[in-house]
Amino acid sequence: MKSSSNPSYRIVAIGGEGIGTEVVEASLKVLQLVAKLEGFTLQINYGWLGKTALEQFGSYFPQATVELCNGSDGIVFGAVTQGGLLELRKYYDFFCNLRPIRIVDSLLHKSSLRAEKVQGLDILVIRELVSGIYFGPAGRSSDEKGAYGYHTMLYYDEEIRRIARQALEKAQQRRGLLTVAHKENALPHLPWTRLVQEEALRFPDVVVEPMLVDNLAMQMVLNPQRFDVILASNLFGDILSDIGGALVGSVGLLGSASLNSDGFGLYEAVHGTAPDIAGKGIANPLGTLAACVLMLQQWGELGAAQRIMAAQERVLAKGYRTADLSPQGAEILVNTEKLVDLLLEELSSEKHSKYKELYESIK
């Protein structure tokens, strides 16, 4: 938390494409109200990434966006279809990607699994985000056998060690179990197990459990409650975290924080641009909102984070659902705008009727 009594944070909002702009706008409304309730100020600048950036600046990740992001307190990002995102992650060295997978009680029956299999589910996937096969030597070429393409899964040992230290720290603060995704039976030159175990010598209270990633994927759908923190490389973490979406009922609920070693971060939903529903105003903003909660926690604004989580739980407990959660029976289908209104109403009504006018002014 910033030290002054009325701190001010500057964020860069990048909607991107598809539903990206819709879910970012929705989340910002909630953030603005919470800022007022908690007594801090939010300054928002709008940045560009992806196709819209290319059209306007001739680059997927333009210098104009870099200049806005430099010195800011966080980047709230929507989604893009192509170009820009990997460059942005790499540019700021956002190597530590946190993807919490937590079940909301009122959505237990939305899970791909039976309710008793996911009750109390609370997994933290930690994904290495700026190296591995996404960034290794790659290209297309041809030889006497024909045309070919290649991407290389290359990790410096130190890149594995630094994400391992982050994961060990998180596991230590949680239930003390760190499951390490690896594929050493086929990829023995990427010794995640040994490197994590070496780092773990300084975390004697954390149990390190190496697990082949194919088996890990199966265990996530058989017995997800057994996991605490899962550490994975860039590609494996991408795949495993989408399983989390099925477990909690919709990938539209999941948010993520990507941090560098200074604690500066990029906050985005786990889902993509969803072109099939873009522009219809029906997207689920809760993934981006969950990312904003992670941003508030990163700032130390724990009260604000708590308020949003509580408001969200109450709105969901009353049965309001966006279309991705396939409302049934007594559940009530709402669009993005209505869901945001409900969240704002919950936030302003919680013991704070004096804030009603604030809510009206933001609405």
Ligand code: IPM
């Ligand atoms: C994610 C996404 C991205 C990734 C895509 C859009 C490049 O799937 O953040 O999970 O693979 O990292």
Ligand code: MG
């Ligand atoms: Mg993904």
